[in-house]
Amino acid sequence: MGKRWWRQRKKDYYYRLAKKEKYYSRAAYKLIQLNKKFKLIRRGNVVLDLGAAPGGWSQVAIKLVGSKGKVVAVDIKKMKPLKYENFSFIQGDFTDPKIQKKIKEITEGGVDVIISDASPSLSGIKDLDHIRSIELCKSVINIAKNVLKRGGNLVVKVFQGPEFKNLLDELKNEFKYVKASKPPSSEKSSAEIYVVAKYFVGP
Ligand SMILES: C[S@@+](CC[C@H](N)C(=O)[O-])C[C@H]1O[C@@H](n2cnc3c(N)ncnc32)[C@H](O)[C@@H]1O
Structure with missing residues (x-):
């Protein structure tokens, strides 16, 4: 990221709020x-x-989720672990079947909610970033089919483009309620949108 990007970021309301409220990223407000x-x-x-x-x-x-719940996080990158007993981190690529096996083991008993803000490394080429983002979403849906409990919820980030409608249709086959939403903290200039899918019908 260039100097201009950093200057703008420092002026950004959610960036400053995240610093103040000790969130590791401004993205926290999108989920909130x-x-x-x-x-x-x-x-x-x-x-x-x-x-x-x-x-x-x-x-x-x-x-x-509080002390009786549990959060399992996955990322290719290292992540500063959260200091909670009910938090675990798997470092790896969630499109990799070996990592998916680990996820299944660690979430034995099932998952109530899948949240995914995963983003491919952006090329700046809109169509390419869209297709890569759709591939990540499809992987998220496959994981959902393996670990999500019946009635469970999912939220996933997508970079909009021609395949967006097909993705919504795919989710509509698996969930009773599907809606796309752009939270106020998501930058207007970004093609990102979040798809909320509730009440999983499977497995
Ligand atoms: C926008 S960041 C997520 C920010 C996060 N929601 C937060 O609040 O801090 C997107 C993340 O997706 C991760 N990612 C992208 N593809 C992935 C994959 N196949 N497996 C695991 N992590 C992936 C990237 O490494 C990156 O850290």
Whole structure:
């Protein structure tokens, strides 16, 4: 990121709020706002955070689930572990079947909510970033089919483009309620949008 990007970032309201409230990322407010609107995470839930680093969403999730819940975070990058007994971190690529096996083992008993803010490394080429983002979403859906409890919820980030409607249709086959939403803290200039899917019908 260039100097201009950093200058703008420092002026950004949510960036400064995240510093003040000790969140590891400004992205934390996206989950706070989505959860307020859609009531995705409840106390005692088991939450799986796919593409979790640096950890803002996991921080929000661990507060929401409380001491009786659990948060499992996965990222290719290293993440500063949260100091909670009910938090675990798997370092790895969640599209890799070996990592998916680990996820299944650690979430034995099932997951109530999957949250994914995963983003491919951006090329700046809109169509390419869109297709890579759709591939990540498909992987998230496959993991959901393996670990999500019946009635469970999911929220996933997508970079919009021509495949977006197909993705929504795929989710509509698996969940009773599907809605796309852009929280106020998501930058208007970004093609990102979040798809909220509630009440998993499978497995
Ligand atoms: C925008 S960041 C997530 C920010 C996070 N929600 C927060 O609040 O701090 C996207 C993350 O997705 C991760 N990611 C992308 N593809 C991944 C994959 N296949 N497996 C694991 N992590 C992945 C990246 O390494 C990156 O850390």
